[in-house]
Amino acid sequence: MITLEEAAESSFFSLLLKGSPHLLPNYQAVDLTHPAWKADVPEGTTVLALKYDAGAVVAGDRMAVEGFHVSDRRIEKVYAIDDSTVLAIAGAAGPCIELVKLFKTELEHYEKIEGVSLSLEGKANKLSQMIRANFPMAAQGLVAIPLFVGYEAGAGTGRIYKYDVTGGRYEEISYHAIGSGGRDAKNTLKKLYKDGLPKDDAVRYALEALFDASEEDLGTGGPDFFRGIFPTVKVLSAKGISDFPETQIRETYSAILQGKEIRA
């Protein structure tokens, strides 16, 4: 029937690599350095994560741009992967969305085959390997870089991992932001962040950081009251992952903007 090596295999990614490589993204044969390609790949983003007293908050804007054009105003950049982890993506939209789908299947596959979930460390490590496999594409400009956030039940806290294109993995102890507006969002978080924040404050700071990024970066969308499009926020805690309600995000932005009006 199956060999010992096959029986020990519980990775969906390896399964596809060996048996169905046509299902994995592969643009290596295409010369993506040609300037014509560059403008047609949706990118531009700000996604961020910060810890609060009972977990972590992950937020992202909704804009995707192709060069100087708006490609999508309501794209989703923050994804729940399983009951305790979230992936926020930055880079070229196509490979990013593929990475989310693949990683989600990978974790579910492992859990079903082995009967237990991977540890948080194990999940973060697996993600490293998948980003490393994407390196030939990243070298041609199709970068897909995630921010990986998980809730660790044993420690009762959230954990934030950032990555580089080579698959290098670094853990952040309090907050981090990536994408074209990541630096601006990080500056805001740097001023506001404190250890042991209550949840509502953490969400407010996340939204404020995204707003600042949207003011400085053309690739990041701000709150859009005209169309009713707002950044998305996911909250990780012992209870699992929940979407922070859109009505409250809208209210928070109204309050933030009012404050800015007074200052102006």
Add this chain to the structure above:
Amino acid sequence: MTIPYYVSPERIMQDKAEYARKGIARGKSIIAMECQEGILLVGENPSRSLNKISEIYDRIAFAGAGKFSEYESLRKAGIKHADIKGYAYGRDDVTAKSLANAYSQIIGDIFSQAIKPLEVEIVLTQINDDQGDEIYRISFDGSLADDKGFTAIGGRSDEIKRFLGDRYQERMSLKEALKLSSDALKQVNNYEVGVDNLEVALLDRQRKNRRFRRVTCDEVRKLQKE
């Protein structure tokens, strides 16, 4: 040169079937039963970690009886088949029917070509929200059966099916289905299977996305007391 003995194909198949049946008869039985809450799967299993019942995909569960190593690799093959299909197409395109057919092919081919047939019997179930549920049973020779309402596999499966045939009713509650399944196991075993030795799982209609969940010993005790 030695002259090989002639054995008729009919005899070979009979011997293989007898061998497989003997192997399966040594295994414990498993029952799958539709109820209001979903599809209940119950089996006697003294081990907490070596499962006979498990999740294949969103709406599909698997149970195996007979030789553990053999149905375990069939289970893994099923998960691989389902995950690749769901990844390449959509999550709703993964169906128990197509998986059952694939299993039937694989097991049937091994039965007719390999020297040793698989000593396994497996059941695949799928819950559907709008139309009826599906229960498939695949035997050691690859024969595929589509059962209505309930089924049983393993050593005393025929007796269990007769027992359930007289008592099974549509739209039973989970509690009633669990009671009936335990009674059936008790009837054929001539002893009561303790809760700690019972493996129970449910394809739960209430859940979203991944419907499969294991029913813990505490929950089983609670259901039995009510």
